[in-house]
Amino acid sequence: MLKIGIILGSTREGRVSPQVGEWVKKIADGRGDATYEIIDIAKFKLPLLGEPGGDASGVGEWSASVASCDGFVFIVSEYNHSISGALKNALDFLREEWNNKAAGIVSYGSVGGARAAEHLRGILGELLVADVRVHPALSLFTDFENGTVFKPKEVQNQSVNDMLDQLIPWSTALKTIRK
Numbered sequence: 603m604l605k606i607g608i609i610l611g612s613t614r615e616g617r618v619s620p621q622v623g624e625w626v627k628k629i630a631d632g633r634g635d636a637t638y639e640i641i642d643i644a645k646f647k648l649p650l651l652g653e654p655g656g657d658a659s660g661v662g663e664w665s666a667s668v669a670s671c672d673g674f675v676f677i678v679s680e681y682n683h684s685i686s687g688a689l690k691n692a693l694d695f696l697r698e699e700w701n702n703k704a705a706g707i708v709s710y711g712s713v714g715g716a717r718a719a720e721h722l723r724g725i726l727g728e729l730l731v732a733d734v735r736v737h738p739a740l741s742l743f744t745d746f747e748n749g750t751v752f753k754p755k756e757v758q759n760q761s762v763n764d765m766l767d768q769l770i771p772w773s774t775a776l777k778t779i780r781k
């Protein structure tokens with residue numbers, strides 16, 4: 603069975619990424635085509651990469667979590683037209699753990715988090731992660747109440763399934779070239 607990590611890409615207090623991640627996991631679990639696991643980057647309390655004096659005790663667990671996955675769904679919020687600093691820092695910590703795997707992106711923001719998602723695609727290219735085309739983009743105005751309570755439009759469920767329909771075969775294929 604493939605293992606797909608659903609990575610929560612924000613860490614701030616009051617963040618909405620756990621609501622979005624749980625929704626994706628529920629849809630994904632209903633498919634029966636992989637083991638889906640939420641990976642919350644906040645849990646690892648990563649220091650800033652390379653900063654002296656930081657507590658790096660969570661880095662090993664972060665590395666093992668990513669290494670154990672065959673593919674990923676990134677839950678991405680838009681911060682100043684890009685991904686959060688926390689997600690960028692977490693991505694930067696690892697290298698081989700990402701290589702030759704596939705990913706889908708689920709983003710949210712005022713315009714669906716589209717600008718953050720496109721930035722993430724560039725970063726994933728450098729990490730040898732193959733990102734699939736279908737991209738569920740959630741609006742803070744129409745898929746959330748007051749920008750905080752997640753109430754996705756029905757059509758978004760199909761979008762998540764369409765994204766996973768691309769992610770699973772790519773994750774399967776790339777597994778064959780990893781050592």
Ligand SMILES: Cc1cc2nc3c(=O)[nH]c(=O)nc-3n(C[C@H](O)[C@H](O)[C@H](O)COP(=O)(O)O)c2cc1C
Pocket residue numbers: 612613614616617618619679680681682683684710711712713714715749
């Ligand atoms: C520092 C910061 C910058 C933001 N910049 C943008 C932005 O450029 N575009 C946008 O659509 N939303 C922006 N937002 C709104 C966030 O997308 C929204 O608050 C979202 O809920 C953040 O994700 P989170 O709740 O998981 O942390 C910004 C929020 C923060 C905190």
